[in-house]
Amino acid sequence: MSTNTPLLRVRDLRTQFHTDQGVALAVDGVSFDLKAGKTLALVGESGCGKSVTAMSILRLIPSPPGKIAGGTIEFEGRDLLGASDQDLRKVRGNDISMIFQEPMTSMNPVFRVGNQLTDVIRLHRGSSKADARREAIALLAQVGIPAPEERIDDYPHQMSGGMLQRIMIAMALSCQPKVLIADEPTTALDVTIQAQILELLKSLQVSKGLAILLITHDLGVVEEVSDEVAVMYAGKIIEYSARTSSLLETPRHPYTQGLYASLPSMQRGRTRLHTIPGSVPAATQFPSGCRFHPRCPHALPVCKETAPPWTPLENGSGVACWLHAEAKP
Amino acid sequence: MNKKTNTEQGYWRLVWRQFRRNRLSVVGLLILGLLTLVAVAAPFLANDVPVYMVKGGKSYWFPNVISYQELEAANFYSTAMRWTPGEGEYALRPPIPFSPRNQMLLDNKRGPSAKHWLGTDDRGRSVAARIVWGSRISLSVGFIAEGISVLVGIFLGALAGYYGGRTDALIMRLIEVVMCFPAFFLILALVALLPPSIFTVMFALGLLGWPGIARLVRGEFLKLRESQFALAAKASGLGDARIIFRHLAPNAMAPVLVSATFGVAGAILTESALSFLGFGVPPPTASWGELLSQSQHLVGSGIWWLVVFPGLAIFATVTAFNLVGEGLRDAMDPRLRQ
Numbered sequence: 001m002s003t004n005t006p007l008l009r010v011r012d013l014r015t016q017f018h019t020d021q022g023v024a025l026a027v028d029g030v031s032f033d034l035k036a037g038k039t040l041a042l043v044g045e046s047g048c049g050k051s052v053t054a055m056s057i058l059r060l061i062p063s064p065p066g067k068i069a070g071g072t073i074e075f076e077g078r079d080l081l082g083a084s085d086q087d088l089r090k091v092r093g094n095d096i097s098m099i100f101q102e103p104m105t106s107m108n109p110v111f112r113v114g115n116q117l118t119d120v121i122r123l124h125r126g127s128s129k130a131d132a133r134r135e136a137i138a139l140l141a142q143v144g145i146p147a148p149e150e151r152i153d154d155y156p157h158q159m160s161g162g163m164l165q166r167i168m169i170a171m172a173l174s175c176q177p178k179v180l181i182a183d184e185p186t187t188a189l190d191v192t193i194q195a196q197i198l199e200l201l202k203s204l205q206v207s208k209g210l211a212i213l214l215i216t217h218d219l220g221v222v223e224e225v226s227d228e229v230a231v232m233y234a235g236k237i238i239e240y241s242a243r244t245s246s247l248l249e250t251p252r253h254p255y256t257q258g259l260y261a262s263l264p265s266m267q268r269g270r271t272r273l274h275t276i277p278g279s280v281p282a283a284t285q286f287p288s289g290c291r292f293h294p295r296c297p298h299a300l301p302v303c304k305e306t307a308p309p310w311t312p313l314e315n316g317s318g319v320a321c322w323l324h325a326e327a328k329p
Numbered sequence: 330m331n332k333k334t335n336t337e338q339g340y341w342r343l344v345w346r347q348f349r350r351n352r353l354s355v356v357g358l359l360i361l362g363l364l365t366l367v368a369v370a371a372p373f374l375a376n377d378v379p380v381y382m383v384k385g386g387k388s389y390w391f392p393n394v395i396s397y398q399e400l401e402a403a404n405f406y407s408t409a410m411r412w413t414p415g416e417g418e419y420a421l422r423p424p425i426p427f428s429p430r431n432q433m434l435l436d437n438k439r440g441p442s443a444k445h446w447l448g449t450d451d452r453g454r455s456v457a458a459r460i461v462w463g464s465r466i467s468l469s470v471g472f473i474a475e476g477i478s479v480l481v482g483i484f485l486g487a488l489a490g491y492y493g494g495r496t497d498a499l500i501m502r503l504i505e506v507v508m509c510f511p512a513f514f515l516i517l518a519l520v521a522l523l524p525p526s527i528f529t530v531m532f533a534l535g536l537l538g539w540p541g542i543a544r545l546v547r548g549e550f551l552k553l554r555e556s557q558f559a560l561a562a563k564a565s566g567l568g569d570a571r572i573i574f575r576h577l578a579p580n581a582m583a584p585v586l587v588s589a590t591f592g593v594a595g596a597i598l599t600e601s602a603l604s605f606l607g608f609g610v611p612p613p614t615a616s617w618g619e620l621l622s623q624s625q626h627l628v629g630s631g632i633w634w635l636v637v638f639p640g641l642a643i644f645a646t647v648t649a650f651n652l653v654g655e656g657l658r659d660a661m662d663p664r665l666r667q
Contacts, residue, residue, distance in 0.1 A: 060564055
């Protein structure tokens with residue numbers, strides 16, 4: 001397979017939550033491709049729909065109140081949104097796996113970590129207990145757990161957060177998936193552990209040719225590990241760059257610019273940190289036109305009226321902003 | 330291994346440490362242990378067949394639990410009580426040398442004596458032997474009936490809590506319907522309709538005891554289904570049944586265990602009440618409630634031992650279960666942990 005064919009193709013995904021306050025458009029028309037061996041980072045503030053996007057891919061949205069209202073998700077050309085529950089279960093953990101933000105709460109407290117690991121291996125591969133255990137030990141060694149023969153019989157509460165995240169990664173990789181969805185995998189960890197986990201993900205990606213969808217709000221993490229970046233705001237992708245470095249050099253969208261300006265910097269010396277005024281609007285009451293316009297320093301009159309069109313830029317990148325649109329109304 | 334002594338302090342070890350602080354609960358546990366021992370060892374405690382004997386030049390080990398063909402042929406088992414070892418013969422009998430079915434009509438309605446420690450009933454059967462054997466009925470009815478309740482309760486409660494919505498509404502209405510019935514009369518009706526046997530009693534008690542457990546489990550599942558590890562299990566491709574019963578259910582066990590302990594006490598009490606009314610375990614099986622019911626039509630004749638001893642047995646058992654239940658509840662409540 002050529003590296004340009006996307007493994008995972010998401011088009012116009014719409015995920016909504018029906019709440020008492022109205023319909024929340026948590027994800028509203030998101031499209032992206034995930035290519036084999038590449039890392040796509042999905043960046044944005046809390047509540048912008050990153051995690052909902054990730055959960056929609058494996059159809060993990062609690063329903064009700066959640067509902068995938070439109071769009072398509074294809075994995076290797078197979079439709080995931082229309083798949084039966086049984087087919088979907090074969091994809092989950094086997095072709096596409098997921099790791100979560102809080103390793104401490106992602107493991108079942110009443111089971112030894114080894115049993116949770118072998119459970120998944122046996123489910124998808126049908127291997128014997130002894131084989132699964134041997135494999136689990138090898139996996140633990142691979143993700144850098146010291147003395148895996150001993151630690152495999154520990155309970156989750158006997159391990160540190162970083163260790164548990166390693167085990168989550170081992171579990172996610174146990175069936176050699178093609179896609180790994182990492183939902184804020186390092187947010188709950190110390191900075192030094194963060195670096196180790198990211199390093200581990202990177203090396204595993206190289207050795208296994210994994211495609212990673214990395215959900216994060218940390219631009220430092222993006223810079224370190226991702227090949228491509230999509231910036232989300234209020235349920236939409238507002239800027240996409242096929243090369244992480246080019247987004248870092250020249251952010252186009254005022255929101256992306258704002259995000260970068262808010263990063264502490266060694267060069268700028270001791271000044272007050274920049275902030276983007278206001279906060280993310282509630283998903284039930286998005287503003288008209290461009291959803292960023294009430295907070296945007298460059299807002300034009302048209303921004304209030306009409307949502308900006310997607311403007312393609314060089315090598316597949318693009319931005320949704322009137323400032324960059326070719327045809328201004 | 331040394332390095333693990335700090336971290337290996339599992340949940341149950343913590344619960345046990347806390348439980349031990351409560352003296353009364355420990356006493357309750359000891360009583361239950363003793364009772365279980367009595368129930369298990371009943372053939373060795375109260376039996377007309379010796380534990381060891383030499384008869385006709387042959388020695389027999391444990392004829393009380395092992396059936397020997399030649400003894401069977403000689404019709405020994407039904408006449409064991411009357412057999413006295415002759416020259417060169419020997420019998421080591423259990424401390425209460427009567428089985429609960431031995432009728433000694435000449436000895437009937439005798440008060441406690443050296444021969445009959447707790448007296449005899451109106452057919453001359455040893456009350457002590459019947460209490461010892463009755464413990465088997467009480468404990469097995471208690472545990473199995475509550476076992477059925479727990480299984481049904483966990484199953485329905487888990488489904489209601491995990492799926493929510495319509496499933497939940499349906500199961501909750503069912504719970505309300507069952508809870509609305511005056512349980513004891515429904516059980517009486519069920520037992521009257523079904524063929525009389527110990528299993529009928531267990532079944533009827535079990536089928537009416539589950540709503541409380543189901544509610545508890547549902548509450549736990551409402552919390553558990555939102556947990557990250559439920560999501561992680563789902564994301565790993567596990568099916569609903571596996572997630573519910575293998576991954577989530579063990580996390581909901583603590584409150585169920587406490588409730589089940591009280592439930593066993595309740596089931597024992599109800600079984601005694603049923604037997605007292607003559608609807609319980611059919612005769613001639615010995616049960617505590619049945620002993621009490623004999624005393625019912627002997628009231629006024631001064632036969633106090635038929636009231637006091639089985640009553641004490643029921644009281645001690647139920648109290649012990651309740652004490653253990655209370656101790657468990659306190660030990661598992663993190664707010665009361667010191």
